[in-house]
Amino acid sequence: MPFTFKQFHIDDSHCGMSVSTDGVLLGAWANLVNAERVIDIGAGSGLLSLMAAQRTSTKTHITAIELDTLAAQDCLNNIAQSPWAEKIALVSSSIQDFCLAQQKIATSCRQYFDHIICNPPYFTNGPQTQHVARATARHTNQLSFSDLAQSICTLLAKDGVASCIIPVQSEVMFKQALSGSDLDITQRIEVCSVTKKPPTRLLLAIKHLASNQQYVTDTIDIRDKQGHYSAAMTVLCKDFYLKL
Incomplete structure (x- = not known):
């Protein structure tokens, strides 16, 4: 269903996944300071690309990759x-094909990104909806964690950051996909739907391996026990949600 934010509107009528709290949280949390080249993998309705456009300077260029x-x-x-129409370019392609095209270009001419942002599909088994677009958006048929890790390896600039959000139960599989690569998780934020509840999601920041890498952990609650947005959630999302 359509969703209106403070500075832009999203119509996701034809998308497999509608606007979600996960997406908004990721788009508000990702550290885009000084990011001049951003890529949104699996852009869907363009939510993350538009949030990145709102949060960055006029010189930032955003590439939105969407297969469907x-x-x-x-x-x-x-x-x-x-x-921000002039800041965002849509590429209708799989991220795998996009990476293959980049690998065929001379190293000095390839596109490397300061920030990669992705709200990836994460279901690996179980029943799949007959709605093909929704199945693609929710299940790893078209973008496995291994493919995502390889894409990040290929496209991330030397000092760049990739930001993702995944379910807590997918963490082991996600880490397995990163193992053997030159990538490492440098920030891990546990997301609780309500204060004192067990975390259901993880916000992850990923970088190329470095000898002086720091590892940061934290927790964020989406709502307090009274059902209101927490102070931390309000600070993150006040520039986007109309009622904050």
């Missing part, structure tokens, strides 16, 4: 109607 044709059309329309 109908979702890409929603993304294109949402970008065109936003204040």
Whole structure:
């Protein structure tokens, strides 16, 4: 269903996954300071690309990658109607094909990104909906964690950061996908839907391995026990949600 933010509007009528708290939280949390080249893997409706556009300077360029044709059309329309149409370029492709194309280019001419942002599909088994677009968005059929890790390896600039959000139960599999690569998790934020409840999601920051790498952990509650947005959630999302 359509969703209106403070500075832009999202129509996700043809997307497999609608606007979610996960996506908004990731888009608000990702550290985009000084990011001049950003790529949104699996852009869907364009939510993360538009949030990145709102949060970055006029010189930042954002590439939105979306495989599904109908979702890409929603993304294109949402970008065109936003204040930042000139900052965002949509590429209708799988991230695997995009990476292959980059690998065929001379190293000095390849695109490397200061920040990679992705709200990846994470279901690996179980029943899949008959709605093909929704199945693609929710299950790892088209983008496994291993493919995502390889894409990050290929596209991330030397000092760049990749930001993702995954379910807590997917952490072991995600770490296995990163093992053997030159990537490491440098920030891990446990996301609790309500204060004192067990975490359900993880916000992860990923970088290329470095000898002086620091590892940061923290927790964020989405709502307090009274059902209101927590202070931390309010600070993160006040520039986006209309009622904050």
